[in-house]
Amino acid sequence: TELPDLLVVGSGFFGLTIAERVASELDKKVLILERRPHLGGNAYSEREPETGIEVHKYGAHLFHTSNERVWEYVNRFTTFTSYQHRVFGKYDGQVYSLPMNLNLINVFFGKSHTPDEARALIAEQSSEIRTEDAQNLEEKAISLIGRPLYEAFIKGYTAKQWQTDPKELSPDIITRLPVRYNFDNRYFNDVHEGLPTDGYTAWLERMADHPNIEVRVGCDFFDVASEYKGKVPIVYTGPVDEYFGNSEGRLSWRTVDLEAEVVDVDDFQGCSVMNYNDPDVAWTRIHEFKHFHPERTYLPGKTVIVHEYSRAADEDDEPYYPINTAEDRAKLLRYRELAKEEPMVLFGGRLGTYQYLDMHMAIGSALSMYDNKIKPHFTDGAPFA
Numbered sequence: 001t002e003l004p005d006l007l008v009v010g011s012g013f014f015g016l017t018i019a020e021r022v023a024s025e026l027d028k029k030v031l032i033l034e035r036r037p038h039l040g041g042n043a044y045s046e047r048e049p050e051t052g053i054e055v056h057k058y059g060a061h062l063f064h065t066s067n068e069r070v071w072e073y074v075n076r077f078t079t080f081t082s083y084q085h086r087v088f089g090k091y092d093g094q095v096y097s098l099p100m101n102l103n104l105i106n107v108f109f110g111k112s113h114t115p116d117e118a119r120a121l122i123a124e125q126s127s128e129i130r131t132e133d134a135q136n137l138e139e140k141a142i143s144l145i146g147r148p149l150y151e152a153f154i155k156g157y158t159a160k161q162w163q164t165d166p167k168e169l170s171p172d173i174i175t176r177l178p179v180r181y182n183f184d185n186r187y188f189n190d191v192h193e194g195l196p197t198d199g200y201t202a203w204l205e206r207m208a209d210h211p212n213i214e215v216r217v218g219c220d221f222f223d224v225a226s227e228y229k230g231k232v233p234i235v236y237t238g239p240v241d242e243y244f245g246n247s248e249g250r251l252s253w254r255t256v257d258l259e260a261e262v263v264d265v266d267d268f269q270g271c272s273v274m275n276y277n278d279p280d281v282a283w284t285r286i287h288e289f290k291h292f293h294p295e296r297t298y299l300p301g302k303t304v305i306v307h308e309y310s311r312a313a314d315e316d317d318e319p320y321y322p323i324n325t326a327e328d329r330a331k332l333l334r335y336r337e338l339a340k341e342e343p344m345v346l347f348g349g350r351l352g353t354y355q356y357l358d359m360h361m362a363i364g365s366a367l368s369m370y371d372n373k374i375k376p377h378f379t380d381g382a383p384f385a
């Protein structure tokens with residue numbers, strides 16, 4: 001079989017952006033290998049068959065960016081709705097508006113505060129520990145927002161997320177815990193925000209819809225690597241440790257378990273995401289997917305909810321969030337050295353660089369790799385490195 005001009009391993013936003021640019025702008029043939037049975041990586045979504053409600057299969061995905069280049073680029077493939085993300089949280093029989101804001105403070109302390117009164121209250125409550133002296137995540141959080149808010153809104157949630165008592169977690173996990181002394185509860189601060197009008201999968205498929213691009217799903221690169229390694233330039237977006245046979249040890253990740261069910265009510269919780277802060281509730285959040293697209297029409301009397309549970313990933317689990325311990329960082333440095341030496345292979349994306357990347361960051365970093373490394377290789381014969 002004829003070799004492509006470029007091989008891309010992984011069809012997430014990083015791989016698709018590289019493939020699209022090389023195919024459209026440079027008119028080169030690109031082969032994308034994807035080991036899952038579908039393209040799109042973690043942003044992939046599908047319609048739940050009974051209700052037709054779009055469900056993000058690998059966890060809720062909200063698009064937002066302040067990067068004008070990325071915004072212009074993504075609008076070539078999809079339009080966006082005017083959805084604005086807002087999150088609510090349950091604690092001890094009450095519902096609060098997140099992120100922590102004046103509404104939450106007033107409801108939690110049972111009386112109204114002006115912005116200055118609330119600021120003074122939190123300053124007083126957080127004076128118990130100095131931030132520089134914090135020895136663990138619990139002390140750091142108390143030093144930032146005080147004990148009462150920490151115990152209600154951080155302690156139980158964090159313990160469930162990490163399956164570890166916050167007293168045992170590093171203070172470095174949090175740098176700041178923003179409290180808004182106003183009623184603004186928009187989750188993201190970016191200039192652009194919205195959800196793809198026809199869904200994520202339509203967007204992802206349009207990126208790959210080019211005569212120069214072939215996508216082979218259900219194909220693991222490691223099963224066919226010898227056909228391509230050293231023969232064509234490769235952009236690899238799978239896990240960097242796996243590429244090197246875990247020679248430096250496995251990098252650690254958290255995963256989430258997502259349990260979807262159809263419930264026979266029109267509206268289960270009145271919002272798209274409800275966090276559960278109580279320690280005795282096993283899940284961290286419930287997503288109700290119809291609320292992501294209030295502009296769509298739905299069958300009455302049915303909704304889809306997804307319970308989310310968080311835990312450390314085993315070998316066979318989907319890696320979702322890098323844990324990034326000191327040991328992980330040391331391993332990563334060694335993998336980066338190996339990656340530099342690997343001829344004709346560039347490593348990118350969230351798995352290839354062991355980094356949590358939002359979608360706009362994955363796309364932005366792929367556009368930079370294209371500009372700085374890939375285009376110069378194909379147009380000026382610069383080394384593929």
Ligand code: FDA
Pocket residue numbers: 009010011012013014015033034035036040041042043058059060061062063064219220221222237238239256319320321348349350351357358359360362
């Ligand atoms: P991605 O993981 O999408 O793609 C990599 C692909 O490579 C996968 O499809 C994988 O199967 C494939 N692959 C790996 N090894 C292979 C091999 N050996 N052979 C063939 N294929 C292989 N972002 C955001 O902006 N807003 C949000 O709300 C969220 N929410 C969110 C929730 C959760 C739970 C997660 C884990 C992530 C998010 N994200 C997000 C981040 C978003 O998912 C991320 O930015 C993109 O997935 C990054 O795309 P990549 O292409 O880097 O990786």
